[in-house]
Amino acid sequence: MAAEEEDDVEWVVDTIAGFLRGPAWSIPILEFMEHNCEVFDDEEESKLSYTEIYQEYQALVERLLEDYLKEVGINEEKFQEAFSSPLAKTHTSQAILQTVLAAEDFRLFKKMMVQKNIEMQLQAIRIIKERNGILPECLTEGSDVFSEIEQEEMKILREVLRKSKEEYEIEQERKRTEEDLSETEKQQLKQREDYLKKKRDLLLATKKESKNNVPPLSTDQKEEESPPKEEMSEEKQRLLQKRKMLAEKLKEEVINKR
Template identity: 35%
Template sequence: MSGEDGWVFDSLVGFLRGPVWNVPILTFIEHKSLIFEPGCEEDTEHKAIHDEYKNLVDFMLGSYMEDIGITPEQFEAACGEASTKTTFHQTLFEQVWAADDFEIFKRMMIQKNLELQLQALELLQQKHGIIPESCIPGDSMTPAEQEIMEEIIKKSLEEHEALQATLDEETRDLEKALAESTEEKGRLEMERNHEREMLEKALKMSLSDEPPAEEEEEEEPEPLPPRSDEIDPDELRRRQEYLKEQRDKLLAMKRQEREKQLAAYEGSETTKRPKSSRAARRVLAGSTIDPHTLQFLPEIDLDSKKLQVRKALAERLKVEVIAHHQGDNE
């Protein structure tokens, strides 16, 4: 591939930053993250979800390659070009590299689960006037995700008064206690920060060509400060269950907003990507099932050439991340 064809890599990174990629990928990550709890043991279900994620990444990349009319061999050659004009967010590297590395995938999923619970908790706090409406959790959010959360916050506040009238007194008291609780938010923030550190560690190990000297035990997060007032264990369990119910409602609202985002993009995009757009919509159609059992991509044949695209992209992004880190250290 000639230097004039170096647009291929820049074009794909642009695609990865847009809604046709982000809507299905983030929808999958959020819905499937629900069973990835801090300290969870690896099991066959987690591995199966990772395999499903690999298929999703390969499916979306393969659809885009078909849209722009190049072969995996051409793309692999384009990835060998010396430089790229396109910058990318580190979460892009995490999303692609997670398909190749289970440890990165697991940490990414646990962190997402905790972030969703924090977002659901902050929505409750905003409804009860405990924190300002402008405060949105998640420093790693892209502008598109921030826009989605702002719209969700707006709708949630509008619906709050009407819904309060339908809640029984016990539920209203539970919701208010959860919103005012500093312990629950502190726990979630500490666990999220710990998982972020473990994800960064896994990323550094994946970027290093040297194997780890020996397997290290997982670091334990710092213990939470003692509570000023002890909470009854049953009450604590009820709060956590209610918070997860609010997280599931948040997921449904996010999905609706992403559908609107994708439709708006498809309507305004002058260069049509029919196969990748249909692929994104197929994934969203699969996410209408119960989040604990949904199958995003049933009966899809993925050949080795599509896998070749993901491998080449992951290696190229790895080079870009290393170069970025070296630039920061100079």
């Protein structure tokens, strides 16, 4: 029975570990950390904003776990048993476990957010250097340079770094997309061009063949087509005759009156 229970616990651990490594968990957790970490620093004092963000994180973790456990049919008791077992530490990396444990430990949560804030600033600084070739003067005076910048300037700097990082990532993604699609697009355009050329040549050939296959008009056909012109000519002659008769009549009346 103990072996069966151990197998059951191992299955639960493996299932949860797979979920924690997957995008359904990692993406919303990472997005939350990146969006909220900028207010966290390594000072001992805890701010009110920390508590509000921590409560939001707890709610996010609880919702993600509840939805997944409900989906796979694991109850709360089995989850707690599996998560507290030694297997959880051997089957899951400490970094992944940390994101779950942080929902129950504020100090761990704060440490995690401070670390993420530092990582994002370092990434943004590296991006600025890659884009501009040099770093701003305020970032080249040493590790304690931030203590010399006023709080408002620090907030502005962080916002600039964050936007620079976002712009850089968007630009890199655009370049990757262009590189990935360039060869495919070239092939598609070439295929499309070849198709249109074949279509054009076929239409021209069909038109030329159709023109060559039209038989010349015979003498009888030409004579059959000519009557309309003769009828029109006769009609004009009748009109001219009437006009002449009318003119003669008017002329006679004028002469008689004299």
